[in-house]
Amino acid sequence: xxxxxxxxxxxxxxxxxxxxxILIAIFSFTxxxxxxxxxxxxxxxxxxxxxxxxxxxxxxxxAVKNTLLIAFISATVSMILGTIAAVGIHxxxxxxxxxxxxxxxxxxxxxxxxxxxxxxxxxxxxxxxxGFLTVILAHISFGTPYVVLSVxxxxxxxxxxxxxxxxxxxxxxxxxxxxxxxxxxRPGMVSGFILxxxxxxxxxxxxxxTRGTIGLETLSTYIYADARKxxxxxxxxxxxxLIFLIILILLIIINVRQAKMQKTNE
Amino acid sequence: xxxxxxxxxxxxxxxxxxxxxxxxxxxSLYIRKxxxxxxxxxxxxxxxxxxxxxxxxxAPDEGEILLDGKDISGIPPYKRPFNTVFQRYALFPxxxxxxxxxxxxxxxxxxxxxxxxRVKRVLKLVSMSDYEDRxxxxxxxxxxxxxxxxxxxxxxxxxxxxxxxxxALDLKMRKDMQIELKEMHKKLGITFIYVxxxxxxxxxxxxTIVVMNEGKIQQIGTPIDIYNEPVNCFVADFIGESxxxxxxxxxxxxxxxIKHEFDCVDEGFGEDVPVDVVVRPEDIYFTTDPAKCQxxxxxxxxxxxxxxxxxxxxxxTGYELMIQDYDPYPVGTEVMxxxxxxxxxxxxxxxTRNVFEGEMVDETHVEMLGGTFECLPQEGLAAGDKVRVxxxxxxxxxxxxxxxxxxxxxxxxxxxxxxHYHLTILTENGDHLxxxxxxxxxxxxxxxxxxxPKDLKISKRDEA
Amino acid sequence: xxxxxxxIPYVVFMAIFVVLPLILVMVYAFQDGxxxxxxxxxxxxxxxxxxxxxxxxxxxxxxxxxxxxILIGYPAAWILANKDLNRSAVTIILFIMPMWINAxxxxxxxxxxxxxxxxxxxxxxxxxxxxxxxxxxxxxxxYNVLVKLDRSxxxxxxxxxxxxxxxxxxVTVPLxxxxxxxxxxMVFMPTVSTFAISEFLTNNKIKLFGTxxxxxxxxxxxxxxxxxxxxxxxxxxxxxxFSDDNENAEEALI
Numbered sequence: 001x002x003x004x005x006x007x008x009x010x011x012x013x014x015x016x017x018x019x020x021x022i023l024i025a026i027f028s029f030t031x032x033x034x035x036x037x038x039x040x041x042x043x044x045x046x047x048x049x050x051x052x053x054x055x056x057x058x059x060x061x062x063a064v065k066n067t068l069l070i071a072f073i074s075a076t077v078s079m080i081l082g083t084i085a086a087v088g089i090h091x092x093x094x095x096x097x098x099x100x101x102x103x104x105x106x107x108x109x110x111x112x113x114x115x116x117x118x119x120x121x122x123x124x125x126x127x128x129x130x131g132f133l134t135v136i137l138a139h140i141s142f143g144t145p146y147v148v149l150s151v152x153x154x155x156x157x158x159x160x161x162x163x164x165x166x167x168x169x170x171x172x173x174x175x176x177x178x179x180x181x182x183x184x185x186r187p188g189m190v191s192g193f194i195l196x197x198x199x200x201x202x203x204x205x206x207x208x209x210t211r212g213t214i215g216l217e218t219l220s221t222y223i224y225a226d227a228r229k230x231x232x233x234x235x236x237x238x239x240x241x242l243i244f245l246i247i248l249i250l251l252i253i254i255n256v257r258q259a260k261m262q263k264t265n266e
Numbered sequence: 267x268x269x270x271x272x273x274x275x276x277x278x279x280x281x282x283x284x285x286x287x288x289x290x291x292x293x294s295l296y297i298r299k300x301x302x303x304x305x306x307x308x309x310x311x312x313x314x315x316x317x318x319x320x321x322x323x324x325a326p327d328e329g330e331i332l333l334d335g336k337d338i339s340g341i342p343p344y345k346r347p348f349n350t351v352f353q354r355y356a357l358f359p360x361x362x363x364x365x366x367x368x369x370x371x372x373x374x375x376x377x378x379x380x381x382x383x384r385v386k387r388v389l390k391l392v393s394m395s396d397y398e399d400r401x402x403x404x405x406x407x408x409x410x411x412x413x414x415x416x417x418x419x420x421x422x423x424x425x426x427x428x429x430x431x432x433x434a435l436d437l438k439m440r441k442d443m444q445i446e447l448k449e450m451h452k453k454l455g456i457t458f459i460y461v462x463x464x465x466x467x468x469x470x471x472x473x474t475i476v477v478m479n480e481g482k483i484q485q486i487g488t489p490i491d492i493y494n495e496p497v498n499c500f501v502a503d504f505i506g507e508s509x510x511x512x513x514x515x516x517x518x519x520x521x522x523x524i525k526h527e528f529d530c531v532d533e534g535f536g537e538d539v540p541v542d543v544v545v546r547p548e549d550i551y552f553t554t555d556p557a558k559c560q561x562x563x564x565x566x567x568x569x570x571x572x573x574x575x576x577x578x579x580x581x582x583t584g585y586e587l588m589i590q591d592y593d594p595y596p597v598g599t600e601v602m603x604x605x606x607x608x609x610x611x612x613x614x615x616x617x618t619r620n621v622f623e624g625e626m627v628d629e630t631h632v633e634m635l636g637g638t639f640e641c642l643p644q645e646g647l648a649a650g651d652k653v654r655v656x657x658x659x660x661x662x663x664x665x666x667x668x669x670x671x672x673x674x675x676x677x678x679x680x681x682x683x684x685x686h687y688h689l690t691i692l693t694e695n696g697d698h699l700x701x702x703x704x705x706x707x708x709x710x711x712x713x714x715x716x717x718x719p720k721d722l723k724i725s726k727r728d729e730a
Numbered sequence: 731x732x733x734x735x736x737x738i739p740y741v742v743f744m745a746i747f748v749v750l751p752l753i754l755v756m757v758y759a760f761q762d763g764x765x766x767x768x769x770x771x772x773x774x775x776x777x778x779x780x781x782x783x784x785x786x787x788x789x790x791x792x793x794x795x796x797x798x799x800i801l802i803g804y805p806a807a808w809i810l811a812n813k814d815l816n817r818s819a820v821t822i823i824l825f826i827m828p829m830w831i832n833a834x835x836x837x838x839x840x841x842x843x844x845x846x847x848x849x850x851x852x853x854x855x856x857x858x859x860x861x862x863x864x865x866x867x868x869x870x871x872x873y874n875v876l877v878k879l880d881r882s883x884x885x886x887x888x889x890x891x892x893x894x895x896x897x898x899x900x901v902t903v904p905l906x907x908x909x910x911x912x913x914x915x916m917v918f919m920p921t922v923s924t925f926a927i928s929e930f931l932t933n934n935k936i937k938l939f940g941t942x943x944x945x946x947x948x949x950x951x952x953x954x955x956x957x958x959x960x961x962x963x964x965x966x967x968x969x970x971x972f973s974d975d976n977e978n979a980e981e982a983l984i
Contacts (some may be wrong), residue, residue, distance in 0.1 A: 088737025111923030
C-alpha cells in the first residue's frame with residue numbers, strides 16, 4: 001500500500017516534469033509554426049535543421065557548434081586545471097586549505113547573473129575585447145570548481161602511499177603521475193569534465209554578459225533572441241527533441257556501465 | 267645469517283621539524299649490513315619519519331644520512347636502492363597482481379622474458395604463484411601483504427623498508443606472517459628495517475630494536491637487553507608488562523622500594539639516591555617458606571590469561587603490584603613474596619621535579635608555560651626578571667575542565683607506580699610537565715592546569 | 731616542489747577571474763560615472779520604488795519557489811532513496827535528466843504549453859515554471875545525502891524505541907540537512923537572480939531582480955547595475971550564513 005502511494009507520487013511528478021518535453025517532441029513531427037495545431041506528420045523540421053540555410057553563420061546550427069566548442073574547450077581546461085588544483089588542495093592543511101576551499105565554493109554559490117556582471121566589469125576594466133576567448137575564460141571559472149569537487153573524494157579514497165610506492169619502485173615523479181595517479185583519479189576527472197561540460201552547455205547568463213558585441217551566438221543566446229522576437233522557430237522543437245534523446249541515451253549508457261562495474265566489484 | 271659489522275646505513279645527528287613541531291631531535295643510529303632492525307615506539311614517536319628519511323620521501327633539516335659511507339641526501343627516492351612495503355600496502359588498484367609486481371622492472375626497461383621469470387620467482391617466494399592475473403582488490407589482507415612484499419623484493423633492493431606491514435592483519439595472520447618474514451630475511455640475507463608500534467612483534471623479529479619516543483631514541487639493543495635492562499621508565503613500560511616503582515638506592519647493591527629494602531645487582535648510583543625500579547610481573551615469586559619471604563601481600567584480583575594468571579596484590583605497605591604466575595591464588599589470600607636480586611632493574615631518575623623558565627610580571631605573578639600564574643610575593647625580584655620556577659610533581663593541580671585552568675593541556679603518557687600515577691602532560695604551547703596524582707586519568711584527557719601560589723619556588727635565572 | 735604548491739595556478743586563476751571581478755562589482759557600485767566615490771547608486775535603489783518592488787517580488791517568488799520545491803522534492807527524494815519503495819535506477823535517471831537540459835529550453839517548452847492551453851501568463855505560471863525548472867535541483871542533493879545515509883543510524887534509533895515516524899523526524903531529517911541546504915542554495919539563489927526565465931514565463935509582465943540588473947548593464951548604466959549586483963551579493967552572503975556547513979552542502983551535489 002505504502003509502496004503504491006510512493007510509486008504513484010513519483011510517476012505523477014515525472015509525468016508533470018516531462019509533459020512539456022514530450023509535447024515538444026510530439027510537435028516536432030509536424031510543420032505548424034504554433035505549438036498545438038497538428039498539421040499532419042512530417043519530418044520536415046528535422047530536414048530543415050540539417051539543410052543549407054541552417055548552416056550559415058548566425059544560424060541555429062552555428063550556435064549549436066559554438067556551444068559545443070565552448071563547452072569542450074572550457075571543460076577540458078577545467079579538468080586539467082581542476083585536477084592539478086585538487087591535488088594541491090588535498091595536500092594543503094589547516095587555514096590555507098579552508099581558504100582555498102572557500103574560494104572554490106564562491107563560483108558555485110554565486111548566481112550566474114552576478115558571475116556574468118562581475119566578469120563583464122573585469123573585462124571592461126582590463127580593456128579586453130569580449131568574444132569567444134572571454135566566454136571560454138568565464139566558463140572555465142565556473143566549471144573548474146566542479147572538477148575540484150569531483151576529484152577531491154578520489155584523492156581522499158586513494159591510499160596516500162601509492163604515489164610514493166611508485167617513486168619507491170623507481171618511477172620518476174612524472175612517471176608516477178602518469179602511471180599511477182592519473183589512472184586512479186580518472187573517474188573523478190571524467191565526472192568533473194562532464195559536470196563542467198553540462199554547466200557550460202546550460203549557461204546563458206554568463207555567456208550573455210561576456211560574449212561582447214561581435215555577434216557570437218550560443219544555443220542559449222540564440223533561443224533567447226529568438227523567443228524575444230516572438231514565437232519559437234519551429235526547428236527548435238526538432239533540435240530539443242534530438243538533444244533530449246542524446247542526453248537520455250548518454251545517461252543510460254553511463255548508468256548501465258556504472259551498474260556493471262559495481263557488479264564486477266562485488 | 268649473522269649481521270656483519272659493516273654499516274650499511276648511518277644516521278648522523280638527524281633532526282626533522284614539521285612547522286614548529288620537532289618530530290626528530292638529533293637522532294644518531296647505524297644499521298649493519300644484513301641486520302633486521304626494528305624502529306619501535308608509540309604513534310607520533312618519529313619512527314615512520316625516520317623510515318621516510320631513509321627512503322627519501324623526506325629530507326632531514328639537519329644531519330646526514332649515509333649509505334655505505336656516502337651521503338645520499340641529494341638522491342631522490344626513485345634512485346635509491348631501497349624498496350618499501352607500505353602501511354596498508356599501497357598496491358595499485360588499477361593493475362593486477364602481475365602488473366603490480368612488474369611495475370618497477372618495467373620502469374627499468376628489463377626485458378619482458380626476464381621480468382616474467384623474476385615475477386614468477388618472487389611470487390613463489392611469497393607463496394602466491396597462482397595469483398598473477400588476479401585483481402588486487404579481490405585479495406585478502408594477507409594476500410595483498412604478500413604481493414606488496416613481492417613487489418618490493420622483485421627489484422632486489424639492498425634494504426627492504428617495512429612500515430607497519432602487519433598492522434592491518436588479524437592476530438593469527440600476523441603471527442604467521444611474522445614467521446614468514448623472519449624466514450625471508452634469513453633466506454635473502456638483505457637488510458630489513460622494520461617500523462612497528464607492537465612491542466611483541468619487535469621482540470619476535472628483530473636482531474636489534476631501536477626504541478623511540480617523542481622524536482628521541484630511548485634505547486638501542488637486542489630484544490633481550492631491551493626487555494631485561496630497560497634504561498628508563500618509558501622503555502620499561504612500553505616493552506612488556508612491568509611494575510615501575512619509586513625507589514631509593516641505599517648503597518651499592520641495596521635498594522629500597524615499596525617501603526622494604528632489597529638486595530640487587532646494580533652499583534655505582536651513589537648512596538641514598540632517588541631512583542626508579544622495574545620489576546617484571548613474572549619475577550615476583552610466591553613462597554611458603556617464611557625464611558625466603560621478603561614481604562607479604564593480599565591478593566585483590568586474579569584473572570586467567572591463557573598461559574598464566576595475572577594477579578594484582580596489595581602489599582603490607584600499601585602498594586599495588588602485578589604478578590604473573592602459573593598457579594592462581596584466590597582473591598583475599600594472604601601471600602608471602604620475594605624477588606631475586608637479578609630481577610630488580612634500577613634506573614636513574616630522569617627528573618625529580620618540574621622546572622620551568624619564566625618571567626616575573628609583577629611581585630605576585632609569574633609568566634610561564636604560556637600563562638600567568640599567581641605566586642607568593644617575591645622579594646628581590648622585579649617585573650621583567652627572568653626566573654626559574656620549580657614545583658614538585660604532586661603540586662600540580664589538574665582540573666576536569668580545560669577552561670578552569672590558567673592553561674590547558676592533554677594527558678600524554680601515564681605510568682602507574684604502585685600507589686600513584688605519574689602523568690606526562692603536554693601543554694597547549696607544547697611544553698611538558700610531570701604530575702604525581704592519585705586521581706585516575708586516561709591518555710588523551712584534556713585538563714586544565716593550575717598551581718597553588720605557595721607551591722611555586724622561584725629563583726632568579728642568570729642570563730647566559 | 732611540494733605538492734601543496736599545485737594549488738597555486740588555480741588560486742591565481744581564481745583571484746583574477748572570481749575575486750577581482752567581485753571586488754570590481756563593489757568598486758563600481760560605489761563610484762559615479764567619473765570614478766569618484768559616491769553612495770548615490772545605493773541610495774538611488776532605496777528611493778526607487780520600481781526597483782524596490784521588483785526586489786520584494788523577487789524575494790517572495792524565490793522563497794515561495796524554494797518552499798514548494800522542498801515540500802514536493804523532499805518526499806520524492808526520500809522515496810527514491812528508500813530501497814523498499816523504489817528499486818529502479820531509471821526513475822532516478824529521469825529525475826536527474828532535466829538538470830542536463832538547457833534551462834532556457836525547458837522554460838520555453840513550459841511557456842509554450844501554457845500558451846497552447848490558453849493559460850494567461852503571470853504570477854501563477856511564473857511559480858509553476860520555476861518549480862518545474864528547479865525541482866530536480868532540490869531532489870538530487872537530498873537524494874544524494876539520503877542514499878548514503880548509514881542505515882545503522884535508523885536501526886539504532888528504532889532499537890532505542892523510536893517509532894518509524896519519530897525515526898524520520900529525529901534522525902533522517904536532521905541527517906539529511908546538508909542535502910536540503912545544498913538544494914536551497916541551488917534553488918533560492920538562481921531564482922532571485924534569474925532574468926530570462928521570468929521574462930518568458932510572464933511575457934515580461936513580472937520583472938525579477940536579475941532582469942533589472944541586466945537592463946541596467948545592457949543600457950550602460952554600469953555603476954547602478956553594479957550597485958544592484960552588490961545588493962544581491964549581500965543577500966547571498968546572508969543566505970550562505972544560514973547554511974553554515976557549506977562544504978558538506980556543496981559535496982552533496984556530487
